[in-house]
Amino acid sequence: MYPTFLVYFAHVSNLYYTLPQLELAKRLVASSFADRVFLSNSGTEANEAAIKFARKFQRFSHPDEKQPPVEFIAFSNCFHGRTMGAVALTSKEHYRSPFEPVMPGVTFLEYGNVQAAKELIQSGKIAAVFVEPIQGEGGIYSATKEFLQALRTACDGTGSLLVFDEVQCGLGRTGHLWAHEAYGINPDIMTLAKPLAGGLPIGAVLVTERVAAAINYGDHGSTFAGGPLVCNAAVAVLDKISEPGFLASVTKKGKNFRELLVKKLGGNSHVREIRGAGLIIGIDLDVPASPLVDACQQSGLLVLTAGKGNVVRLVPPLTITEQELDHAAEILFNCLPVLDKTAKN
Known part of the structure; x- marks a missing residue:
């Protein structure tokens, strides 16, 4: 047996x-x-x-x-x-x-x-x-x-x-x-x-x-x-x-995050546009995005470049919390001064 x-x-x-x-x-x-x-x-x-x-x-x-x-x-x-x-x-x-x-x-x-x-x-x-x-x-x-x-x-x-x-x-x-x-x-x-x-x-x-x-x-x-x-x-x-509640949460978090980014970053002279849908978001800059991406990484936030190297690409986990998105926006805001150095160079 x-x-x-x-x-x-x-x-x-x-x-x-x-x-x-x-x-x-x-x-x-x-x-x-x-x-x-x-x-x-x-x-x-x-x-x-x-x-x-x-x-x-x-x-x-x-x-x-x-x-x-x-x-x-x-x-x-x-x-x-x-x-x-x-x-x-x-x-x-x-x-x-x-x-x-x-x-x-x-x-x-x-x-x-x-x-x-x-x-x-x-x-x-x-x-x-x-x-x-x-x-x-x-x-x-x-x-x-x-x-x-x-x-x-x-x-x-x-x-x-x-x-x-x-x-x-x-x-x-x-x-x-x-x-x-x-x-x-x-x-x-x-x-x-x-x-x-x-x-x-x-x-x-x-x-x-x-x-x-x-x-x-x-x-x-x-x-x-x-x-x-x-x-x-x-x-x-x-x-x-596939759960309707999950997809609704992605829509809500994405909308809130884009609005927060516009509020925090939109006044910067190097930020041309913040666009996207749900939790796929791009920050279009008038200078190369790599210095900002590097500064964010050193501050604990992982983001990517996109486009012709002038777009910061944000594709966070769909399970991310509102608090984590708030923290991400704060890091992006605090790292923005590196763009002024990039523009001078």
């Missing part, structure tokens, strides 16, 4: 599925526009998969054409990752140039330029349009509803796919579960990652059934993606942040 005990697996071959994987996929589908989920290990892997899915979808949709649409649109200040496909979709040249030639066929347009986007999509060459509803790395710029609706309409007219990269701005960061909910516009594909498993490595690609129908088993895969340990963590995270 062998003793009875529970076995918890960290990894299961992807020849099989596990219950945590299934539960996570069910929750993601139930809470979004999507019908199917592909799991990966990171945001850049999620975007690589989205590139492949878009190309395969176009071949599937144009079986009689020797050259179906294979090109992509991305936008100024965008960031989609550092692997060869994802970095090809990333606008900052210093990310791409050391590794060129990267994947060809990507055109960068001005973020928010409706006319340029419509004209290029209507050319019939575009497999997919990649766009962040709110740009994080790019400087905390929010899309307008007009812009996203124009992309949606143009893609519908030609059969191009609309991909929302919500790796940074999704999963409750804006006070909505998905950033695009604020606009009432759905994509064909959405990529997720950063907070989904509470610090464990995970990414996800959410797709409609129309897109999924073009993908065969084995077209894409990942040895370690969707493991039961990581998926269990992701289920717990998703259950927590």
